[in-house]
Amino acid sequence: MARSPYQKLKPLYIMNYLLQNSDEDHPVTMKQIVEYLDAQGISAERKSVYDDLEALRVFGLDIVHVEAGRFQGYFVAQRSFELPELKLLVDSVQSSKFITHKKTATLIRKIEKLASIHEAQLLQRQVYVKNRIKTMNESIYFNVDEIHNGISQNKKIQFKYFEYTIEKTRHFRKDGAFYVVSPYALTWDDENYYMVAYDSEAGIIKHYRVDKMTEISVIEQARDGKEAFESLDMAMYARKDFGMFSGEEERVKLRFENHLVGAVLDRLGREVMIIRDGDTHFTVSADIVVSPQFFAWVTGFGTSAEIIGPDKVVAEMAAHIRSVAKLYERSDKEADK
Numbered sequence: 001m002a003r004s005p006y007q008k009l010k011p012l013y014i015m016n017y018l019l020q021n022s023d024e025d026h027p028v029t030m031k032q033i034v035e036y037l038d039a040q041g042i043s044a045e046r047k048s049v050y051d052d053l054e055a056l057r058v059f060g061l062d063i064v065h066v067e068a069g070r071f072q073g074y075f076v077a078q079r080s081f082e083l084p085e086l087k088l089l090v091d092s093v094q095s096s097k098f099i100t101h102k103k104t105a106t107l108i109r110k111i112e113k114l115a116s117i118h119e120a121q122l123l124q125r126q127v128y129v130k131n132r133i134k135t136m137n138e139s140i141y142f143n144v145d146e147i148h149n150g151i152s153q154n155k156k157i158q159f160k161y162f163e164y165t166i167e168k169t170r171h172f173r174k175d176g177a178f179y180v181v182s183p184y185a186l187t188w189d190d191e192n193y194y195m196v197a198y199d200s201e202a203g204i205i206k207h208y209r210v211d212k213m214t215e216i217s218v219i220e221q222a223r224d225g226k227e228a229f230e231s232l233d234m235a236m237y238a239r240k241d242f243g244m245f246s247g248e249e250e251r252v253k254l255r256f257e258n259h260l261v262g263a264v265l266d267r268l269g270r271e272v273m274i275i276r277d278g279d280t281h282f283t284v285s286a287d288i289v290v291s292p293q294f295f296a297w298v299t300g301f302g303t304s305a306e307i308i309g310p311d312k313v314v315a316e317m318a319a320h321i322r323s324v325a326k327l328y329e330r331s332d333k334e335a336d337k
Contacts, residue, residue: 001312008235010042013053015061018076023116027066027073043306083122090123097139098211139214140193147195149184154223157183159216161208165331170214178215181209185234186210186315196234198225205232252288253309255281260304267297283308295320 004093022028037044050062057063062078078279081089093099094317095105112120143159150157158178163172174260181197184205188194193210205228256264265272268286275283288294294318298305307317 006040006042010037010044010048011055013037013040013042014049014052015056017072019058019079020113020117022073022075023119024064024075024077026116026118027064027075029073031070032282033074033204043185051119076116076172079114083115083119085120086111086115086123093190100140103141103273110196140211143213143216144186144193144211146211146218147183147186150218151185156180156221156223157219158219159208162212170199179218180221181206182225184223184225187234196229196232198223198228200224202268203228248288248290250290250310250313251285252290252307252313253283253285254298255283255306255308257281257304258299260301263301290316290321 001178014033014037015031018028021032024213030049031047034044034046037049037134037257047210053063062076064075065073066073090108093104093111096104096136097109106227108123112123136144142272146157149155158180160172160176161174162172165171181199183195183197185196186193187196192291194207195210196207205225254264254279261274261282264284268284272284272286277283289307290313298307298317299321
């Protein structure tokens with residue numbers, strides 16, 4: 001029998017077979033390993049396979065030998081990722097709105113390859129992608145890559161920015177002209193991915209939805225705004241900006257019923273100071289970018305939450321509620337006709 005050109009790669013084939021086909025509940029036998037090698041055109045005697053297994057152990061692959069009566073088998077015990085960790089990765093990909101359906105399927109298939117085929121089947125049973133809301137922008141991965149290129153090369157980037165019309169078509173802002181900014185970071189907020197960048201014309205830090213950027217490229221201009229970004233607390237920035245909507249920053253005092261403490265800590269962070277207000281309520285003060293999104297968050301708690309200061313923000317909240325209420329007052333009148 002002619003010697004296979006892959007004969008020297010025999011240990012690698014064995015490693016690949018073990019990683020793909022074995023786990024604690026599914027050890028593979030020496031016979032299965034030899035048959036697999038034979039199917040690849042690689043001749044192997046049992047002794048040489050034993051030697052290869054030992055070499056792989058020395059290399060660092062955690063191969064466990066099991067015996068049960070007359071049965072003997074081998075499996076890879078310690079992997080780069082345990083099954084619960086892979087499940088977390090799959091869940092993250094599934095729940096990310098900015099990852100398209102097509103890319104979600106591709107990424108999950110890649111994650112499955114980090115497990116044995118048996119564990120991959122367990123992951124597949126827990127994949128629910130079909131009816132999830134996902135972005136329509138397939139170029140988001142290129143966008144992320146280019147943003148990172150701009151950051152690592154200390155260069156500005158240019159891009160076009162759009163929003164969707166009611167016909168689900170793209171409408172470009174600034175009449176389709178390019179935005180030119182200095183990128184500094186990518187951040188995640190309210191299930192969306194944002195680029196944080198310095199706008200030289202406005203002289204301030206701004207943020208942009210990554211899935212609404214297109215025709216992005218690095219340009220030969222050095223970034224500016226370094227001091228503005230370094231003075232920015234990214235964690236606080238995302239926490240203040242509800243849904244990344246713009247507005248004026250204010251020190252806002254709020255009053256909540258006690259059962260909402262978990263929701264408040266989730267949104268404002270565990271560092272926020274909680275002050276008891278009687279037996280059933282508490283108050284907090286936080287720096288907030290006041291916007292309709294912030295008002296919507298507060299009104300979502302109904303009568304269990306209220307803004308108590310400053311007066312300016314209380315008045316804006318009251319005006320917001322009245323404007324929303326008018327929509328339904330008009331609907332009631334039309335229904336009575």
